[in-house]
Amino acid sequence: MNLNLLAIVAQTALLLLLAPLVSGVIKNWKAKLQNRRGAPVWQPYLDLAKFLRKDMVISEHASWVFSFAPYVVFLTALLVGLMMPLVTLQAPLDLFGGALALVGTLALGRFFLALGGLDPASAFGGMGSSREMTLSAIAEPAMILAIFTVAIAAGSTSLSEMVRVGQSSGWTFFDPAHALAFAALFIVLLAETGRLPVDNPATHLELTMIHEAMLLEYSGRYLALMEWGAAIKQLVLMALLANLFFPLGLAADGTPAALGLGLLWFCAKLLVLVGAVVLVETTNAKLRLFRVPDLLSAAFMLALLALVSTFLFK
Amino acid sequence: MTAPASEAASRLIPLLATLMLVFQLLLVVQRMLITNIRLFALQSLALTAIAAVVAYAYGAWHVLVVAVLTLVGKVIFLPWLLTRLVRRIKIAQEVRPFVNMPASMLICGALTVLASVVARPFTSLERLGSNTLPVALTLLLTGFFLMLNRRKAITQVLALLTTENGVMLAAIALTTYGMPLVVEMAIFFDVVVGVMVLGLLVFRIRESFDSMDVSKLNELKW
Numbered sequence: 001m002n003l004n005l006l007a008i009v010a011q012t013a014l015l016l017l018l019a020p021l022v023s024g025v026i027k028n029w030k031a032k033l034q035n036r037r038g039a040p041v042w043q044p045y046l047d048l049a050k051f052l053r054k055d056m057v058i059s060e061h062a063s064w065v066f067s068f069a070p071y072v073v074f075l076t077a078l079l080v081g082l083m084m085p086l087v088t089l090q091a092p093l094d095l096f097g098g099a100l101a102l103v104g105t106l107a108l109g110r111f112f113l114a115l116g117g118l119d120p121a122s123a124f125g126g127m128g129s130s131r132e133m134t135l136s137a138i139a140e141p142a143m144i145l146a147i148f149t150v151a152i153a154a155g156s157t158s159l160s161e162m163v164r165v166g167q168s169s170g171w172t173f174f175d176p177a178h179a180l181a182f183a184a185l186f187i188v189l190l191a192e193t194g195r196l197p198v199d200n201p202a203t204h205l206e207l208t209m210i211h212e213a214m215l216l217e218y219s220g221r222y223l224a225l226m227e228w229g230a231a232i233k234q235l236v237l238m239a240l241l242a243n244l245f246f247p248l249g250l251a252a253d254g255t256p257a258a259l260g261l262g263l264l265w266f267c268a269k270l271l272v273l274v275g276a277v278v279l280v281e282t283t284n285a286k287l288r289l290f291r292v293p294d295l296l297s298a299a300f301m302l303a304l305l306a307l308v309s310t311f312l313f314k
Numbered sequence: 315m316t317a318p319a320s321e322a323a324s325r326l327i328p329l330l331a332t333l334m335l336v337f338q339l340l341l342v343v344q345r346m347l348i349t350n351i352r353l354f355a356l357q358s359l360a361l362t363a364i365a366a367v368v369a370y371a372y373g374a375w376h377v378l379v380v381a382v383l384t385l386v387g388k389v390i391f392l393p394w395l396l397t398r399l400v401r402r403i404k405i406a407q408e409v410r411p412f413v414n415m416p417a418s419m420l421i422c423g424a425l426t427v428l429a430s431v432v433a434r435p436f437t438s439l440e441r442l443g444s445n446t447l448p449v450a451l452t453l454l455l456t457g458f459f460l461m462l463n464r465r466k467a468i469t470q471v472l473a474l475l476t477t478e479n480g481v482m483l484a485a486i487a488l489t490t491y492g493m494p495l496v497v498e499m500a501i502f503f504d505v506v507v508g509v510m511v512l513g514l515l516v517f518r519i520r521e522s523f524d525s526m527d528v529s530k531l532n533e534l535k536w
Contacts, residue, residue, distance in 0.1 A: 176332035177332075239515075258323055294345075297419050297420075305335075
């Protein structure tokens with residue numbers, strides 16, 4: 001594996017620039033669907049710029065972990081993004097582990113996010129961290145099983161290899177097991193990005209918040225890093241769904257035409273996925289916290305059945 | 315009936331069958347009554363799509379009648395009827411099952427695996443895809459489980475309807491592209507009339523017991 005520096009820089013730029021736009025589009029479409037005018041799609045950029053300019057207020061009880069966590073969260077999200085084939089078939093960073101490294105790196109980011117919530121010892125932060133860890137303990141196995149279903153069909157745990165096999169076998173790659181795995185991973189996507197049936201991204205209501213609760217103590221630059229990291233993680237998970245199950249139009253080589261087409265396909269797939277997320281968010285009410293494990297256990301069962309059915313339905 | 319069409323159909327049918335399975339499993343975890351009804355409608359829509367694909371790809375045009383009947387009856391009419399019933403009797407929206415959700419999910423997963431194992435010897439008989447019969451059996455088994463697990467009469471009606479979806483799927487998968495039309499129509503009208511009668515019954519139960527909980531029906535006097 002050669003490290004293509006140009007590809008790394010390009011994909012980093014793509015992740016940094018596209019991630020806030022995706023959150024902006026979700027917010028805007030959601031507002032439109034609810035008969036509101038909604039903030040413009042570039043609002044997240046303005047928010048991030050404002051956060052970066054502002055001073056930080058840090059609790060005097062906070063230790064170094066508090067200042068360390070935003071960097072870890074941001075960098076792990078970026079690292080996971082580099083391991084994922086977004087526009088090209090070959091992911092820029094494909095050194096080790098593939099899908100397992102992706103899940104592990106995400107878990108590292110989540111661990112530090114929870115630590116950052118706990119560290120200033122505010123009541124809400126601890127509550128948020130505890131909820132996040134509880135839910136991710138169920139969501140993560142479902143995600144791993146769902147990815148493994150594709151990995152078995154492709155015969156490799158390397159994400160680039162999975163996408164390549166998927167593309168070469170055309171649309172016949174999407175078999176029944178994949179449908180189950182896709183459904184499971186979609187529920188995991190909703191849970192991991194703090195979307196509506198699980199967590200409400202629009203409010204700071206103390207009874208319901210999960211992700212927001214951990215960020216309450218953060219401000220200024222650190223908050224910008226946290227928010228940006230969350231947006232990148234959301235983009236990467238959506239790319240995982242889009243490219244793993246529908247590996248259409250990914251650029252095989254570095255020619256401008258292929259890259260442009262790849263980018264176009266990627267954006268189209270993202271928009272469809274955003275539409276689905278918005279539809280789910282508008283038509284569903286927030287689940288009570290103790291009901292969320294029910295939903296996630298459904299995701300787990302779907303993923304498990306997907307894995308079993310790759311052997312049973314052959 | 316050209317080769318590419320039947321090739322595409324043999325890909326599409328297992329996929330749609332799996333979609334039916336996904337809807338069934340979501341039905342098991344979903345607690346809101348209205349969403350339950352919508353999920354059932356979506357599942358019937360997948361069945362309609364299967365029937366339409368079979369009719370188109372294999373030139374079995376009498377299956378198209380089944381597709382149209384399913385579309386009109388189970389995607390549009392019955393969900394509308396049930397939704398109206400739910401609205402009219404103003405029952406609490408939440409389904410309260412006997413077994414909790416993760417456990418019932420596990421049971422349904424086990425039933426799915428059981429159905430696949432049982433259906434395995436018959437895979438040579440199936441003409442359409444390798445998983446339609448297992449999915450049909452799964453719909454039957456989980457439908458029965460749902461009927462046992464739910465308290466309210468109206469959710470039991472829904473469970474009965476998903477069971478019937480399973481029977482239809484098995485009929486399309488196993489026999490020569492569907493049973494004779496007369497039998498299909500008979501089953502279909504049986505179900506529609508059955509649901510209408512059950513709907514009335516639900517209404518009466520609700521009137522006299524102030525509840526739809528069928529576990530209260532075992533007391534003779536109240």
